[in-house]
Amino acid sequence: MSAEPIEETIRKFALQNAAFFKGKANPKAVVGKILGGFPEYRSKTAEITQLINSIVAEVNALSPEAQKEELAKTAPELLVKEKKERTYELPDLAGAEKGHTVMRIAPGPSGPLHIGHTRVSILNDEYTKRYGGQLILRFEDTNPEKIDPEAYDMIPEDLAWLGVKCTKTYTQSDRFEIYYDYTRRLIEMGKAYVCTCNGEKWRDLKEHKLACPCRDLPVEEQMERYDRMMSGGYEAGKAIAVVKTDIAHPNPAIRDFVALRLVDTPHPRTGDKYRAYPMMNLSVAVDDHLMGMTHVIRGKDHLNNTLRQKYIFDYFGWKQPEYIHYGLVNIPDTVLKTSLIKQSIQKGEYSGWDDVRTGTVRALERRGIRPEAIRRYWIESGIKSVDIQFSWDGLYSMNRDIIDPISDRYFFVQDPVRYDIEGTDAIVGQAPLQPDHADRGFRFYRLDGPKTVFITEKDSRAFAQNKEVRLKDLCNLTYGTPAQYAGNDTAVLKKGVHAVQWVSRNSVPAEVLMPDGTVARGLVEETILHEPSNTVQFERFGFVKLEQKTSEKVTAVYTHN
RNA sequence: GCUCCUGUGGUGUAGCGGCCAAUCAUGAGGCCCUCUCGAGGCCUCAACAUGGGUUCAAAUCCCAUCGGGAGCACCA
Structure with missing residues (x-):
């Protein structure tokens, strides 16, 4: 293409642009296309623009038909808009090396996982699978007041169901001594202090960029206080270990932060063995380093914690992992807490x-x-x-x-209304289990003797009004008490007769638990008792997951429509 | 109040100086198909927050304004 004179290329693009936009090409768009495709002309933009203007004017003077005809002759490939294909995948991680990434999922064991937690779990898992590294599950159980002991089991179960594979598990309550040790070192370095001030006063001073009296005490005295703190010499709430940052930092969120606090509530795992509980900024920083974290994915709400933790990393001369802070997710209409x-x-x-x-x-x-x-x-x-x-x-x-594609179809009739059918002998019918996959087989129906069916209350009302209805995959009916058999010609559907789901006398009582907690009651066709899967669709009702299935009763949970 | 993050259709997303008068999905509306209110097909709707600047060229770079969010805990 570059071998041909530029005038011809311009003319083609002008024709194409005209063809896409009602016969009027936009010179600016053509300029962009030429300059984008042929960088060598960028030094001569003035000339090329002039040339394009005149060619576009020529092209625009032609009738749209003539434009299309010419383009079809000279460059038919430009006549069709190219469809861009999109693949959905996550961007690469900065600085990630195959086989050497270490990432983590770090929940507080306060309950099972909810939909909000699944984001960070899936993202970490996706990257771990891409790079073939380690994924650590770390229980952050450093607040004895917010622990549900069952969560230690529930969380791994939830992760397993999600398909998230953790390569190793740590529990922070096993590691208190490690955090104590690093706190001691920080104090020795003069980078932390033990504060015995009233909490309100300490915060108030901080707000005004002021240090409390404890902050500048000599290291020896700090060590004495620390030993006293760790050996039970202070009541809970009367002393804290604090990491020094910059007391006058313009961002109030990262001025001196608490590393350890005293709590008397027994810990579900360690009982009353320890009283000094690390705050997350201490334990997370220490663990992220000791566990060799290369990449940390966390919510944007942790942005300031990342900055606080940087002080600990810097004091010890550690290298911080790469952090990715994803935006917050607002999950509407859902109880998550x-x-x-x-x-x-x-x-x-x-x-x-x-x-x-x-x-x-x-x-x-x-x-x-x-x-x-x-x-x-x-x-x-x-x-x-x-x-x-x-x-x-x-x-x-x-x-x-x-x-x-994998859900077999069944008839569920909510709030059933009974109709007896007259005017024929036995009625037989069949319906595919999955209409797009006939090979999955069929449900077979046979109504013998007294022919009784049930349809939903809603369909019944429409039936009474329209006088006609089709029992899907079975037969047509004319309204009456009893209803009259009206043949089996599906042509009635073309005339606007509704095909509705129905069940026979042999059907089974069924209950569907709806997402709002209410229960839809009705009858489900008996053929469902042979269904091997628990994922099915109740036609014209929605997808459901079967929970219980006996000839006495079927229960299911509504999935979505 | 201070500090930080962030603004592409209703929602999510692609694009990150020219190939974009903007991608894909979802959603909504219409038609076709189907013996389901499911699936499939076709069409339509609808977005670069605003204002300046840089440039031949800006969704893309810079500045300001406005909007959204978070943090300033002895929670995580």
Whole structure:
């Protein structure tokens, strides 16, 4: 192409631009295209612009038909807009080497994981799989007041269900002595102090960029105070170990921060063996270094903690990991706070951690959301530091992609209304288990003897009004008591007759637990008793996950439509 | 109040000086197909926060304004 005279190239692009935009080419767009494609002309932009202007004028003088005809002759490939393909994948990590990344998932064991936690879990797992490194699960249980002992088991279960593979697990309550040791070293270096001031006063001074009297005491005295603090010489709340940063730092959030505090509440794992509990900025900094973290993915809300932790890294001469701070996720209409969920469970308002009204991983699993859908959702959301809105619709759409092809179809009739059918002998019918995959087989129907069916209350009302209805995959009916058999010609559908789901007398009572906690009651066709999977679609109702399936009763949980 | 992060259709996202009068998905609307209100196909809707500047050329770089968020805990 570069071999031909530039005039011809310009003319082609002008024709193309004209063809795409109603016969009028925009000279600026052509200039951009030429200069972009042929950098050698950038030094002569004035001349080339003039040339383009005149050629565009010529082209625009032609009729749109003539433009298209000429373009079809000289450069037919430019006539079609190129469709760009997009693959969804995460950007590379800065400085990541194959086989040498170490990353972490560091939850506080206050309850099971919820949808919000899944983002950081999936992202870490994705990168670990890409680079083939280590993924450490670290329980950050340094606040004895906010621990649910069951969480130590629930969290790994949730991660396993998500498909997140951790290569190693640490628990911070095993490591208190390590944090004490590093605190001691900081004090020795003059980079930390023991403060016995009233907490309010200490904060107040900090706000005004002022040091408290303890801050400048000599190291020897600090060491004495530290020993006293560690040996029970202070009451809880009467002394703290503080890391010095810059007391006059313009950002108030990173002026001197607490490293250790005294708490009398017994720890679920260590009992009353320890009273001095590290604050996360101390334990996280120490552990991130000792565990060799190369990359840390955390929420943007930790931005200031990263800056605080930098002081510890700098004091010890450690290299900080690469940090990626992703934006906050706003998850609408969902109960996520584990403390609230726990309360409601205790009060009996929620059935448990998997109550479908909550946003826990367990609840999602129970509702029939697949972990692959969650994974895809977070990968497509990326890792930018913009705050984002979580979209249930978006997650459902991805989940539907996964479950639709594998879900067998069944009829569920909510709020059933009975109709007896007259005017024929036995009626037989069959329906595909999955209409897009006939090879999956069929459900076979046969109505004998007294022919009784049930349709939903809603469909019944429409039937009474329209006088006609089609029982899907079975037959047509004309309204009446009893209803009259009206043949089996599906042509009625073309005339606007509705095809509705129905069940026979042999159907099974069924209950579907809805996401708002209510229960949809009705009947489900008996063929479902042979269904091997628990993921099915109730036609014209929605996808559900089966929980219980006996000839007495079927229970299911609503997934989405 | 101070400090930091951040602004592309309703939502998420691509693009990060010219190939963009802007990608893909979701959503909404319409049509086709289908014996489901599922799936599939086609079409349409809808965005570079605003104002300056730099440049032949800005969604992309700079500045200001405005908007959103977070932190300033003896929580994580």
